Amino acid sequence: MRYSRMLIPTLREAPKDAEVVSHQLMLRAGYIRKLAAGVYTYLPLCFRVLKKIERIVREEMTAAGAQELLLPIVMPAELWKETGRWDYYGKELLRIKDRHERDFCFGPTHEEAITDLVRSELRSWRDLPKNLFQIQTKFRDEIRPRFGLMRGREFIMKDAYSFDVDEASARKTYARMVEAYEKIFSRCGLKFRAVEAGTGTIGGSLSHEFQVLADSGEDAILACNACKYAANVEKAEVKKGPGTRDQGPGTQNKKEYHKVKTPGKKAAEEVAAFLKVKTDQLLKTLIFETDQGPVAGLVRGDRSLKEAKLRDLIGCEWIRLAEEETVRKVTKAPSGFAGPVGLNIPVYVDQEVALMKDFVVGANEGDHHLTGANLGDFNITKAGDIRAAVGGDLCPRCEKGKLEEHRGIEVGQVFYLGTKYSGAMKAQVLDKEGKQTTIVMGCYGIGIGRTAAAAIEQNHDEKGIIWPLPIAPFQVEVIPLNQDQAVLEAAEKLYADLGEAGIEALLDDRDERAGVKFSDFELIGIPYALVIGARGLKNKEVELKERKTGKTNNIPLKEAIPAIQKTMSS
C-alpha cells in the first residue's frame, strides 16, 4: 500500500477530549474519528488492525470446534420479553420502533437470538454439542461512554455460545474455550492473565476474565507469584489466617472501652491520625441497605470492604451502601461515627476482625469514637471473608505463594451459564432416554476494538503506538528519505520485493522531509522500517529500523528481504 493513497490523517496535537493514551494515539495516528459520543469510525489503519485480530480469533475459535455465523443486529422485543431482559436490561438497551410501531432493539448481546435459533433447530442429543460464534457490531447505550474504543457504545465483539447435553460436557467446552482464549491473546502478542471473575448481570456460576496487563487498566487483579491462581479484586479470596473463625467469637474483653471526642473526624485515616494510632487498630463500620433490611459490615480500618463478598455472606439478593438518612436512623448519629456497640441490626465482620483487640470504633454519636473496644462488647451475626484482597496477602490456593497486584484491561470473558437462558426459553432436546432435557449453555466474548486499544495501552511510548507484529496494520514500512531518482527506484524495488515475499508493506511515497516520515512511522506504530537514503545507497545498503527499540542495522540491499523475514520470525 502506498502511503500517499491511504487515508492516514495524523495530528500533531491530540484533540482535547481524549483522556487515555490509547484514545489519544488512535486519534493522533489517524486510526479513529468520533461521530457521536461512544460511536467511532474506523479508518483504514484501524480497520486493518481489527481484521488482523478478527482473523486470529476466527482461526482459534474454528480450531476449537466453533462455527461462525451472523445473527441480526436488530431484534424484536418479544424475544427479550421472554427472558425478562426487556425490563431488566434498562436504558442500556437501545430500543426502536419500526414503521408499524412495533418494538425492536439493537443487540447489546445475543443470548436471546442464538437460543431462539437453537431451540427451533436442535431436537436431539445427537445434535449436540454445538458452539456458534459471530463477530459483530453491538450497541449498548452506556451511561457514560469514554476512553475511545475502550468503552464505546457501538463496538465490535466476538461472541460465542455453546450448547451441550449435560453439565460434564458443558464444562469440557468451557475449558476448551479458556484454552482457545489463551491461544488467541498469546498470538496477538499481548501480556495477559486469565483471572477468576464474578458473573455480573450475565449470570451463571463460573467465569474467567482475560485481562491484558497495563498500568492504566481499569481493573485491579491479584495473581499468585507461585501458582496459577489469579482473580479480579472483586472476587479474589482472602486466605483464612490463624485465629479466623466462621462463627461469632466469644468474649475476650480485657478492659472497659472509653468514649473519646473526635470532632469532625470521620474517615479512618483522620480518626487514626487524631488519636495517634495506626489505621489497623481501627474497626470500620459501614452501614448497608439490602433486600433483608439494613446491616452493618465491619472491616479493619486499613481494609476496604467488597460489597459482592458481603452479599454472598449474608445471602441476600442486592446490597448497596446506605444513604445518610438510613445511617442516622440506624446509628442515631451522622455518618462517619457508626460503630457496632449497641447496634440492633445484623453485624457482619471480616474474619480478620476476630484477631483484633483493644480497637477503636465509632460511638454511634456525632464527633465521638470508642477506644479500647473488644469483640465481647457487641454482637456478631456472622464472620467471613468480606474484605478486598491486596498485594502481599497469602495465596488462598497454594501454600507458599503471595498475591501480587496488577492492573488489567478486560478484553474477554467466558461464562459457564448452565440453563439460565435455555431454561427461560425452553431450549430442550431429547436425551438418550427419550426425555426432554434442557440444553446447558456457555457464552464467550471478546471485545475486538477493546483488544486493539488494550494493545496500545500496553505497547506505546512517548512517540506513539508500538504494535505487536501479529496485529500491526502493516509489518514493514519502506521509507525513502528523499525524492532522488535512485532512492525512489530502490524503494519501489524493495516495496515490490516485499509484496512478492508476502510481507505486508507500506511505502511512504510522500514528498515529505525525513523527519516527518520518521515521526509518522513512529506515531502509527509499524513494527519495522526499511530506510533508504542516498548515503546508504552508495554502499548498496538499506537500514532496518525497529520501532520498539529504535535500533538500526545496515544491511546489504540484496539481503533485505531475507533479513526482514528473519527479524520478523525471531
Next chain:
RNA sequence: CGGGGCGUAGCGCAGCCUGGUAGCGCGUCUGGUUCGGGACCAGAAGGUCCCGGGUUCAAAUCCCGGCGCCCCGACCA
C-alpha cells in the same frame, strides 16, 4: 441521573470579566529555496464565534432557554 467544565478556522487555544472591524500557533493551498529527525522565505484561502430568543444604536462578549461534548461520581461486556 448528581456535581464540575467546555463549545470561537481542520487541530490546539486567546479574546468574553469591562459590548464597538474576529485573532494566535500548528495544519492546508501557491511560488521559491531546502532535503537523514516534524525546514525557511513570500503570498493566500479558510468562521453560522453550538442553536434559538431577549437586552442594546451595536452581542463571540450581557440575560433566558435548548443542544452537543468532556471530566468526577453512581453503573458496567
